[in-house]
Amino acid sequence: MNHPVILAVERTQRSGGVALQRPDGDIDSVLIEGVDRRNDQLLPAIDRLLNSADISPSRIDCVGVSIGPGSFTGIRVAVVLAKMIAATSSARTIGIPSALVAAETCSQDPGVDPGTHVWVVSASKDDSCWLTRLERTDEGWSFLEPASLWHPRMQGPVAERQGILLADEFCPASLTEAASEAGWARFQSRLDPIACLHIAIDRFNHGDCVQPDALAPLYPREPEAVRLWKGRESSG
Known part of the structure; x- marks a missing residue:
C-alpha cells in the first residue's frame, strides 16, 4: 500500500525541523537547532530529508505547516516555502495551529x-x-x-x-x-516536527486541506517588526 508523501514543517520556535512520511509509511525527520540569520537552514534540511528518502519534490502530495503563533520570521519563511513547493508539485497544503x-x-x-x-x-x-x-x-x-x-x-x-x-x-x-x-x-512547551506530521497526516486523510493561497501565518498581534516599520514610515 502506497501512503501519501507528506512533508511537515515546524519552525515557530528557535528549535524545530521537518518530517516526512514516505510512500511505505515510514517517517523520517531532520531537526534544526537555533537560528542562523545569515544562512537558511530550512531548505537544506528539506533537501537532505528528500534525498535520504530518494523522493523528488514533485512527488510531495501535501505540505503541513505549523502556522503559529511563534517566530515571525520562521513562520513566514515556512509558509512561503510551502507555497513554493505546492506551486511546483501541485501538492496540497495544511495550516496547523502551533x-x-x-x-x-x-x-x-x-x-x-x-x-x-x-x-x-x-x-x-x-x-x-x-x-x-x-x-x-x-x-x-x-x-x-x-x-x-x-x-x-x-x-x-x-x-x-x-x-x-x-x-x-x-x-x-x-x-x-x-x-x-x-x-x-x-x-x-515543545513543538516537534514529527508531532506536526502526525497532525498533517490525520488532516490530510480527512480532506482538511486548503489552497496554497489561503495558507497564512497566525499572528495574535501585529508583528513587532511591522509595528516598528509603520512607526518609521509615519515619522518620516
Missing part, C-alpha cells in the same frame, strides 16, 4: 500525562498571551473554544477540570498562578 503541535508533542512524551485538557500559552507579552484551550478525545485534539488573547482580567483555567498548562518562560505570572491554584501542572 498549539496543536505542542499538545501532540506533549502527548508523545512518556513522562507526561496530559490528561484530557491542555491550555497552551504562546506569544506572551507583558501580562497577556495567546491562549488555546484544547480537549483530547478519541478523535484527537479539538478546540474547546476559539483561541484568543488572554489577560489578567479574564478567568484562568477552570478548577473543576484537570489538565496541564504548556508554556515557555515568558508565560504571564498571573496565568501561572491561576493554573497552580486550580491544581494544574505546568510543563515547558
Whole structure:
C-alpha cells in the first residue's frame, strides 16, 4: 500500500525541523537547532530529508505547516516555502495551529500525562498571551473554544477540570498562578516536527486541506517588526 508523501514543517520556535512520511509509511525527520540569520537552514534540511528518502519534490502530495503563533520570521519563511513547493508539485497544503503541535508533542512524551485538557500559552507579552484551550478525545485534539488573547482580567483555567498548562518562560505570572491554584501542572512547551506530521497526516486523510493561497501565518498581534516599520514610515 502506497501512503501519501507528506512533508511537515515546524519552525515557530528557535528549535524545530521537518518530517516526512514516505510512500511505505515510514517517517523520517531532520531537526534544526537555533537560528542562523545569515544562512537558511530550512531548505537544506528539506533537501537532505528528500534525498535520504530518494523522493523528488514533485512527488510531495501535501505540505503541513505549523502556522503559529511563534517566530515571525520562521513562520513566514515556512509558509512561503510551502507555497513554493505546492506551486511546483501541485501538492496540497495544511495550516496547523502551533498549539496543536505542542499538545501532540506533549502527548508523545512518556513522562507526561496530559490528561484530557491542555491550555497552551504562546506569544506572551507583558501580562497577556495567546491562549488555546484544547480537549483530547478519541478523535484527537479539538478546540474547546476559539483561541484568543488572554489577560489578567479574564478567568484562568477552570478548577473543576484537570489538565496541564504548556508554556515557555515568558508565560504571564498571573496565568501561572491561576493554573497552580486550580491544581494544574505546568510543563515547558515543545513543538516537534514529527508531532506536526502526525497532525498533517490525520488532516490530510480527512480532506482538511486548503489552497496554497489561503495558507497564512497566525499572528495574535501585529508583528513587532511591522509595528516598528509603520512607526518609521509615519515619522518620516
